[in-house]
Amino acid sequence: MTKFALSSSALLLAFSIAGPAASQGQAISYKDQPKLHDIATAPSAENLRNDVQTLVDFGTRHTLSETESDTQGIGAARRWIFEEFERISAACGGCLEVYYSTGVIAGEARIPDATEVVSVVAIQRGKTDPERYVLMAGDIDSRATDVMDSTSAAPGANDNASGVAGTMEAARVLSQYEFHGSIVYAALSGEEQGLFGGQILAEQALEEGWRLHAVLNNDMIGNIAGINGVIDNTTARVFAEGTRQNETAADARMRRFTGGEVDSPSRNLGRYISWMADRYIPNLDVMVIYRLDRFGRGGHHRPFNDVGYPGVRIMETNEHYDRQHQDLRNENGRHFGDTIEYVDFDYAAKLTALNAVTLASMAWAPAPPSEVSIRGAVQPDTTLSWAPASEQEQDMIAGYRIYWRYTDAPNWQFSRDVGNVTEFTLENVVIDNYFFGVSSVSKDGFESPVVFPGAAGTFDLR
Ligand SMILES: [Zn+2]
Numbered sequence: 088m089t090k091f092a093l094s095s096s097a098l099l100l101a102f103s104i105a106g107p108a109a110s111q112g113q114a115i116s117y118k119d120q121p122k123l124h125d126i127a128t129a130p131s132a133e134n135l136r137n138d139v140q141t142l143v144d145f146g147t148r149h150t151l152s153e154t155e156s157d158t159q160g161i162g163a164a165r166r167w168i169f170e171e172f173e174r175i176s177a178a179c180g181g182c183l184e185v186y187y188s189t190g191v192i193a194g195e196a197r198i199p200d201a202t203e204v205v206s207v208v209a210i211q212r213g214k215t216d217p218e219r220y221v222l223m224a225g226d227i228d229s230r231a232t233d234v235m236d237s238t239s240a241a242p243g244a245n246d247n248a249s250g251v252a253g254t255m256e257a258a259r260v261l262s263q264y265e266f267h268g269s270i271v272y273a274a275l276s277g278e279e280q281g282l283f284g285g286q287i288l289a290e291q292a293l294e295e296g297w298r299l300h301a302v303l304n305n306d307m308i309g310n311i312a313g314i315n316g317v318i319d320n321t322t323a324r325v326f327a328e329g330t331r332q333n334e335t336a337a338d339a340r341m342r343r344f345t346g347g348e349v350d351s352p353s354r355n356l357g358r359y360i361s362w363m364a365d366r367y368i369p370n371l372d373v374m375v376i377y378r379l380d381r382f383g384r385g386g387h388h389r390p391f392n393d394v395g396y397p398g399v400r401i402m403e404t405n406e407h408y409d410r411q412h413q414d415l416r417n418e419n420g421r422h423f424g425d426t427i428e429y430v431d432f433d434y435a436a437k438l439t440a441l442n443a444v445t446l447a448s449m450a451w452a453p454a455p456p457s458e459v460s461i462r463g464a465v466q467p468d469t470t471l472s473w474a475p476a477s478e479q480e481q482d483m484i485a486g487y488r489i490y491w492r493y494t495d496a497p498n499w500q501f502s503r504d505v506g507n508v509t510e511f512t513l514e515n516v517v518i519d520n521y522f523f524g525v526s527s528v529s530k531d532g533f534e535s536p537v538v539f540p541g542a543a544g545t546f547d548l549r
Pocket of ligand 1: 246279411412
């Protein structure tokens with residue numbers, strides 16, 4: 088929610104930060120990217136409306152619903168999504184690899200009998216580093232009041248046709264460009280039955296050794312009128328877990344002495360998304376929320392977090408519970424059910440744009456630095472070091488940017504460009520008093536998220 092003062096005249100924009108300056112504390116520097124402004128204005132509310140309408144018209148997309156029909160149920164829905172990704176691919180000269188990610192689930196509380204859980208995945212392969220990934224997802228499946236009811240109407244317009252439509256629209260926009268890293272667009276299934284589609288895809292990614300640096304799980308991105316009476320189309324929420332789920336006991340012991348509780352890669356991904364909103368999306372403030380998800384509730388970024396991948400949930404700020412997981416009905420003039428007339432498509436387009444600029448920025452930037460470490464105990468200076476860029480990225484790297492902030496500040500406050508080196512000492516910056524991180528910056532100014540040192544902060548698999 089930080090407000091930055093922008094000077095648009097300078098090519099290198101300087102953000103002025105309120106508060107006391109740290110020793111050598113330069114304001115955060117950043118190169119404005121015209122291509123990201125183009126991407127930010129490209130998502131079409133009309134495309135989103137058409138796609139949500141198509142998804143709603145399948146009647147129900149319950150994970151256990153009809154799969155043979157061409158017009159009703161989840162089988163028809165996933166085949167249409169597959170075909171739509173193929174059409175988007177045809178329009179970019181075959182730039183998408185489209186496939187079904189499948190697994191058989193049985194013996195679960197919400198999937199008792201063997202059921203094929205089928206997600207639709209499209210990969211836009213990167214040109215420089217194709218084995219590095221960022222991923223945007225929404226959920227195909229919908230539900231009525233009874234989570235096991237696979238036949239009643241369950242339009243799921245906002246929950247979560249909006250997320251699938253946003254993902255398809257981001258693919259339409261971004262497929263007009265070429266990137267260094269790969270971008271994955273995923274329509275996941277089995278969410279309401281226990282996050283199974285995400286679990287299946289996360290396990291596949293792990294088996295294939297994907298270097299997956301961001302999972303943007305979009306789950307409900309179109310409601311602006313909350314049950315609390317608030318109507319607001321200018322904010323969004325990004326939920327990001329704290330300490331990583333697959334932290335070992337040894338990692339936790341180290342973190343106790345050196346910090347990192349609030350600097351998991353998911354958190355620094357959340358801060359990156361918030362910067363993207365401030366820089367490229369007019370009239371949108373991102374609230375980064377320091378929790379895995381809404382209180383006691385779940386979403387499809389979690390199975391990716393479970394195996395160690397950075398990931399967040401992106402969604403509306405004001406939910407309306409009468410329009411989630413409800414049988415369609417009217418009770419004394421009160422509407423229940425997730426129908427399309429309550430989806431705000433201009434707002435859904437704005438959140439789609441937030442995803443698209445984040446995916447593009449990361450896929451154009453170098454990979455986040457690896458093996459970041461820090462030292463400086465009992466010294467006046469702080470030294471950070473990191474691994475050299477991979478061979479395929481040597482030519483695109485301009486250098487690295489070190490960040491620091493006061494330990495009780497939510498956002499990075501100070502930065503310093505340190506050139507194309509793998510170690511740098513900040514003189515007279517005492518390690519005890521700040522948190523530190525480092526990002527990588529390309530020759531054309533695209534920047535990775537900030538990486539906190541050690542196991543707590545790495546974007547790489549552990
Ligand atoms: Zn739901």
